[in-house]
Amino acid sequence: MSGKDRDDALLALQQAKFTAIDLALFLDTHPDCAAANDAYRSAVFACEEAEAAFTDRFGPVCQRDAGGDRWDWTDTPWPWQEREA
Amino acid sequence: MNFYRNPGAIPAWSGQTAAPAAAKRGPLLAVPYVRPQEWETVYAPAKALMRGTVFPCLDLPFLGKGGARK
Numbered sequence: 194m195s196g197k198d199r200d201d202a203l204l205a206l207q208q209a210k211f212t213a214i215d216l217a218l219f220l221d222t223h224p225d226c227a228a229a230n231d232a233y234r235s236a237v238f239a240c241e242e243a244e245a246a247f248t249d250r251f252g253p254v255c256q257r258d259a260g261g262d263r264w265d266w267t268d269t270p271w272p273w274q275e276r277e278a
Numbered sequence: 279m280n281f282y283r284n285p286g287a288i289p290a291w292s293g294q295t296a297a298p299a300a301a302k303r304g305p306l307l308a309v310p311y312v313r314p315q316e317w318e319t320v321y322a323p324a325k326a327l328m329r330g331t332v333f334p335c336l337d338l339p340f341l342g343k344g345g346a347r348k
Contacts, residue, residue: 208323215332219315228317239323 199251206243206254212236 213236219229244254252269253259259266318335326332 205323208327211327212320212323212332215326216320219317219333222315223317226317232320236323 199247202243202247202251206240206247209236209240209243213240 213233216229216233216236220226220233223229244258248254248258252265256266315333315335318333320326320332321329321334321337323332329337331337
């Protein structure tokens with residue numbers, strides 16, 4: 194469940210999400226900045242890709258991603274179990 | 279917290295000994311101004327997360343000795 198591949202995928206997701214959030218803060222005060230809007234759209238796309246890449250291999254990140262054939266929310270380690278595996 | 283609403287309150291640290299005619303309501307309020315941020319080429323996501331911002335112009339040495347994690 195754990196391991197370097199999972200850590201790397203989670204870090205990539207964190208990086209993508211952070212970029213999108215920070216660009217959104219800029220857009221809050223610059224709603225007409227086309228360059229920022231383009232960058233935000235790209236960042237959101239990167240988020241979706243990074244999230245799909247993680248969940249496909251390592252399970253759900255958010256509860257809304259859980260489910261499918263069976264409830265897999267509790268299959269993966271909780272945050273405080275990350276280093277035990 | 280009503281200190282500044284008291285017309286007679288002139289704090290010792292203000293350097294004022296008496297209220298000027300135009301400032302009967304007490305010390306002047308601060309008038310802050312922040313220059314609008316301009317768009318710039320942003321950091322790549324990996325660097326942005328490490329630095330705490332995607333914007334190079336906001337990547338500032340808050341510790342007074344440069345960022346902690348380059």
